[in-house]
Structure formats: C-alpha cells, structure tokens
Amino acid sequence: MSLYVASTLTNVALISFLALSAYLVLVVGEVSFGQQAFFGIGAYVTATVTAIFGGHVVVALLLSTIAGGLAALLLAALVIRLSGLYFAIASLCFAELLRLTLLRIRIPLEIDGRTTGMDGPEGFSNIRWIFENNFEVTDFLILTVLCLAALLVLLFFFERTTIMLRARLVGKDAILAQSLGIRPAQYRLAFIGLSGMVAGFGGALFALFNTHIEPQMFGVMLGVHALAYSIIGGLGAPLGPLIGVGIDIGLLESIRALSEYRMIAFGGLVAVLLILFPQGLLSPRVVNQLRARIWRRRV
Amino acid sequence: MDFLQTSIDGLLFGSAYALLALGFSLIFGIMKRINLAYGSSLLFGGALAVWLEPFLGGGALGLLLVTVFGAAVAGIYVERLCFSPHLGKTGTMASMIATFAIWMQLDEISSQLLPQRTHGFAGIDIEAISFAGIILRSDHVLHFWVAVLAIGALYWTLYRTRFGLLLRASADDPEIAYLLGGRVGLLGVATFAIAGFLGGTAAFLILSSDGQITPHFGLWSTFKGLVAMMLGGVGSLPGAIVGGLLLGFAEAHVTFYLGAEFRDILTFGLLLLILVLRPGGLMGVDVYRTGRLATERI
Numbered sequence: 250m251s252l253y254v255a256s257t258l259t260n261v262a263l264i265s266f267l268a269l270s271a272y273l274v275l276v277v278g279e280v281s282f283g284q285q286a287f288f289g290i291g292a293y294v295t296a297t298v299t300a301i302f303g304g305h306v307v308v309a310l311l312l313s314t315i316a317g318g319l320a321a322l323l324l325a326a327l328v329i330r331l332s333g334l335y336f337a338i339a340s341l342c343f344a345e346l347l348r349l350t351l352l353r354i355r356i357p358l359e360i361d362g363r364t365t366g367m368d369g370p371e372g373f374s375n376i377r378w379i380f381e382n383n384f385e386v387t388d389f390l391i392l393t394v395l396c397l398a399a400l401l402v403l404l405f406f407f408e409r410t411t412i413m414l415r416a417r418l419v420g421k422d423a424i425l426a427q428s429l430g431i432r433p434a435q436y437r438l439a440f441i442g443l444s445g446m447v448a449g450f451g452g453a454l455f456a457l458f459n460t461h462i463e464p465q466m467f468g469v470m471l472g473v474h475a476l477a478y479s480i481i482g483g484l485g486a487p488l489g490p491l492i493g494v495g496i497d498i499g500l501l502e503s504i505r506a507l508s509e510y511r512m513i514a515f516g517g518l519v520a521v522l523l524i525l526f527p528q529g530l531l532s533p534r535v536v537n538q539l540r541a542r543i544w545r546r547r548v
Numbered sequence: 549m550d551f552l553q554t555s556i557d558g559l560l561f562g563s564a565y566a567l568l569a570l571g572f573s574l575i576f577g578i579m580k581r582i583n584l585a586y587g588s589s590l591l592f593g594g595a596l597a598v599w600l601e602p603f604l605g606g607g608a609l610g611l612l613l614v615t616v617f618g619a620a621v622a623g624i625y626v627e628r629l630c631f632s633p634h635l636g637k638t639g640t641m642a643s644m645i646a647t648f649a650i651w652m653q654l655d656e657i658s659s660q661l662l663p664q665r666t667h668g669f670a671g672i673d674i675e676a677i678s679f680a681g682i683i684l685r686s687d688h689v690l691h692f693w694v695a696v697l698a699i700g701a702l703y704w705t706l707y708r709t710r711f712g713l714l715l716r717a718s719a720d721d722p723e724i725a726y727l728l729g730g731r732v733g734l735l736g737v738a739t740f741a742i743a744g745f746l747g748g749t750a751a752f753l754i755l756s757s758d759g760q761i762t763p764h765f766g767l768w769s770t771f772k773g774l775v776a777m778m779l780g781g782v783g784s785l786p787g788a789i790v791g792g793l794l795l796g797f798a799e800a801h802v803t804f805y806l807g808a809e810f811r812d813i814l815t816f817g818l819l820l821l822i823l824v825l826r827p828g829g830l831m832g833v834d835v836y837r838t839g840r841l842a843t844e845r846i
Contacts, residue, residue, distance in 0.1 A: 516653025
C-alpha cells in the first residue's frame with residue numbers, strides 16, 4: 250500500500266471518530282458546532298502526556314478520552330437549558346474560545362534538544378511517539394482502523410439497548426419522552442459527554458499520527474464538516490457518518506481532476522443530495538426497512 | 549476623553565455590524581432557520597465587484613451596486629437550493645447543512661474570482677471631521693448614516709407597505725400570508741434579496757473602509773453577524789441593531805485597553821455568557837419564549 254493511500258485512509262478513519270461524535274449528539278436531537286473542541290482537547294492531552302511527561306500511550310489515550318468527556322459535560326451543564334440554534338451557537342462559542350485560548354498559551358520546552366510543548370500559534374511539535382515505537386504509517390492505519398472497528402461494534406450493540414432507543418425518542422420528541430418518564434436532560438448530558446469522549450479519543454490518535462498539532466487545525470470548519478458527514482450519511486445507524494466521510498473524502502479524491510473547482514462541485518452536490526435525501530442516505534426509516542428485510546419480518 | 553473617543557469609534561463601526569445582523573435576523577425571522585452561507589454570499593458580491601471593476605465605470609458607486617446585487621443574487625440562489633426544498637419541520641437540519649455546503653461553494657467561487665488572495669477595494673475619500681477634540685473617521689460616519697438610511701428603508705418597507713405586511717404575516721405563519729394573497733415562495737425569495745441588500749451594503753462599507761478584500765471575509769462576516777444577532781436576540785430587528793452597536797462598542801474598548809488579540813476572545817466569551825444567563829439575547833426574549841412554548845406544546 251502506498252504511503253499516500255495509507256495516510257489518506259488513516260485520515261478518513263480519524264475524521265470518522267469526529268463524525269461519530271457529532272452523530273451521538275444528533276441522536277439526542279441537538280446540533281453541535283463544537284465537536285472539534287473535544288477533538289482538540291484529546292489531541293493536546295495526549296501530546297502533553299507522551300511528549301512532555303513520557304507517559305505510556307494507553308494512559309494518554311485514557312486521559313484524552315476522559316478530558317474530552319469532561320469538557321463536553323462542562324459545556325452541556327452550562328447550556329442544558331438551551332436547544333436548537335441556541336445550543337449550536339453556544340457550542341460554537343465554546344470551541345472558538347478554546348481555540349483562541351490555545352493560541353495564547355505559550356510554554357515551549359526543550360526536551361532532548363527538541364522544541365516541544367504548547368507554543369501558541371506555532372503549535373505543539375515533536376510528538377514523537379510513533380517514531381520512538383517504530384510505527385510505520387500502515388501500522389498506524391491498522392491501529393486506527395481496529396480502534397474504529399471496536400467503537401463501531403460497541404455502538405452497534407448499543408444501538409438496540411433501551412438507553413439508545415430512549416435517547417432516540419428524546420431526540421425525536423422530548424415532550425413525548427418526558428411523558429413516558431424519561432428525563433431528556435439526563436440523556437442529553439450523558440450523550441454529549443459520550444460524544445466528547447469519542448472525539449477526545451479520536452483527537453488523541455490524531456495527535457499521535459500527525460506528530461505536530463496547532464490550534465488552527467481545530468477550527469470551526471472541522472466541526473461543521475463532521476456534522477455534515479453525519480447528516481449526509483444519515484442518523485439511522487452508526488455506519489451513516491462513515492458513509493458521509495467516505496462520500497466526501499472519496500469524492501474529493503476521485504474528482505481530483507477538477508481540483509481547482511473541487512469545492513464548487515462538491516458543495517453543489519451535497520445540496521442536491523440533501524434535496525433528494527433530506528434525512529441522509531441511511532435515515533432511520535431506511536435502516537428499519539433494511540433490518541426488517543434482513544430478519545424477514547414486517548415492522 | 550479616550551473613553552469617549554473609543555466609544556464613539558466603536559458605535560460608529562458597530563452600525564455596520566448592525567446591518568449584518570439585520571440581514572441574519574430577517575432570514576431567521578421569516579424562515580426560522582439559520583443561513584450559514586450568508587457571509588459567503590456577501591463575499592461573493594464583493595469578489596464579483598472587484599472582478600468586474602476594470603469593466604465598470606462609476607468608481608465607488610459601481611462597486612457598491614455590484615456588491616449589493618451580487619450578494620442579493622447569491623442570497624436568492626441559497627434560498628432556492630437550501631431553503632425552499634426543505635420546508636416543513638423535519639427539514640431544519642438538512643437546510644442548515646445545505647447552506648454549509650453552499651458556503652463552501654461560494655467561498656471557492658470567490659477565491660477563483662480573487663486569484664491573488666488579497667485585493668484592493670476602492671475606498672471613499674472624505675476628510676475626517678474633528679469636533680471638540682473628538683476625531684470622527686469619515687468612513688465610519690458614512691457607515692453610520694448609510695446604516696441609518698438602510699434601517700429606515702427596511703422599517704418603512706416592513707411596516708408601511710402591503711408587501712411588508714405579507715412578510716410579517718409569513719414570519720408568524722406562512723398560511724396567513726397565503727390567505728392574505730401572498731405567494732409564499734416569492735416572499736422567501738424577497739426575504740433573501742432584502743437580506744442580501746442589507747448585507748451587501750454592510751459588506752461594501754466594511755471592505756471599502758478596510759481598503760481590501762480577502763477570501764476570509766465570508767467566515768468573518770458570518771461570525772460577526774451571528775454574534776451581533778444572538779447578542780441582541782434572535783429574530784428581533786431592534787435586537788439586531790442593539791446587538792451590532794454593542795458588539796462594536798465592546799470590541800473597540802477591548803482593542804483599546806487590552807489589545808487586538810483579545811477582541812475575538814471577548815466576542816465569543818460575551819456571547820457564551822449571554823446565552824447561559826439570558827438565552828433569548830438582550831431583546832429577543834419574547835421570540836425565545838414563543839419558540840420554547842411552540843416546541844413544548846403546553
């Protein structure tokens with residue numbers, strides 16, 4: 250496998266984590282423009298733990314996941330009263346504040362003659378974990394895909410649990426959920442926290458793979474892309490966001506001939522796709538129909 | 549004296565923010581949706597004006613007209629592609645993501661129109677006015693008067709014409725507008741055209757005051773308009789004006805006392821604070837409550 254293909258595929262897998270985290274928020278009926286913040290927090294935590302403190306990578310991944318989850322819980326707790334547009338904008342503010350703060354923090358360090366540590370707009374360089382452990386790009390691809398597959402399997406089983414069904418009900422109709430004794434706020438908090446954990450984990454892998462991270466990587470464009478993937482792919486199943494990622498990056502790569510006009514073609518295509526499939530490709534209805542057909546029973 | 553000078557500078561510049569926010573608020577008021585491609589349609593207007601400049605006569609006036617009409621045409625394009633196919637309650641998310649896609653598209657088209665990234669944008673030369681020790685930058689004074697005129701025209705249209713009545717009716721309930729004899733689809737197009745006129749005017753003022761245009765202008769104006777609108781209160785026209793002025797005022801003071809790098813931190817910090825403490829914004833509380841009541845069905 251060529252280096253180019255391997256690193257493109259790794260990027261697809263890494264973005265998929267972010268798309269899945271956006272998916273988890275969408276399931277409870279909220280729209281978040283701020284998932285990139287938790288991705289960024291995960292990346293910075295892992296960078297700090299591995300490059301500065303020389304911690305084990307498992308510890309780093311664990312801490313990143315927890316940090317992403319806690320940050321998401323903090324945001325959710327602040328704005329739990331808000332919904333719809335208000336929540337979306339609040340999450341955007343949160344993410345931008347974090348990015349702007351990271352731009353201000355400058356504590357460069359010299360470790361083994363190399364500059365590392367947070368250095369404002371210059372970013373965090375020399376996260377050398379993959380070099381120190383002799384990870385090739387393909388090795389890292391395998392690691393990332395395994396993690397993603399594990400997450401997908403977890404989500405797949407999670408999909409049929411009562412918790413997930415109730416969360417979907419909260420997303421679909423919070424009043425109805427409330428009248429059935431489900432507390433929407435709890436589900437929102439839990440799922441936003443969960444989405445932060447997924448994003449934090451993805452961000453941690455992102456930092457290890459890129460070896461250099463900077464605040465500008467976690468701008469609003471990243472978060473809105475992740476959101477768009479989930480919506481194009483559909484909210485029926487965890488596979489939806491992945492299809493969205495595949496369509497975007499796959500199409501971007503395949504119509505490279507038009508590279509100059511790539512975004513012009515892609516933007517129009519997405520708009521038309523949404524007119525044809527307003528609920529995304531794998532909408533809940535489509536998923537239910539497929540499920541019924543596979544199990545040969547009527548829903 | 550510094551305080552007074554900074555306040556006046558901020559308020560004058562804030563009038564351009566108020567125009568941006570008004571366009572946003574108008575679209576939200578009628579459509580109940582957010583238009584992420586708003587800033588990009590303004591960028592498109594500006595880029596088109598710069599691109600056409602060699603063929604245009606009329607100097608600044610020509611630029612203004614092309615910017616405004618370019619923004620309005622881009623706005624109508626957004627409405628046709630992202631809003632009118634997604635009417636109905638389930639379409640909110642789809643139309644938001646569609647506007648995001650069109651945002652990317654318009655940004656890219658504008659970048660193609662501006663191959664050197666940064667292009668000069670002809671300014672308007674008027675001498676600065678000095679009054680009792682306070683210097684008024686003439687371009688900012690112009691901002692203010694143009695904003696006053698545009699807001700006046702908007703209010704006159706909305707509250708003194710039959711067309712404005714139909715628009716306000718369709719903001720409450722499209723069916724009422726239909727029963728009053730309005731064509732709802734056409735009203736949507738008109739809303740986007742008016743928002744494009746307002747935003748295009750604001751874009752021209754800001755660009756000519758900066759003396760340059762870059763492809764970042766799209767994202768910048770989306771953010772500023774959004775923040776100013778949310779500060780004042782979503783869907784409230786007086787709120788948009790107050791929010792814009794407040795944003796200009798606060799930014800001028802933070803830049804003066806703390807430095808330019810804290811300006812954006814303040815912008816988003818202030819907005820987050822207001823959303824947490826007073827989610828409806830300063831003046832949009834009614835809109836916020838009605839929205840909540842409508843979803844709570846009590």
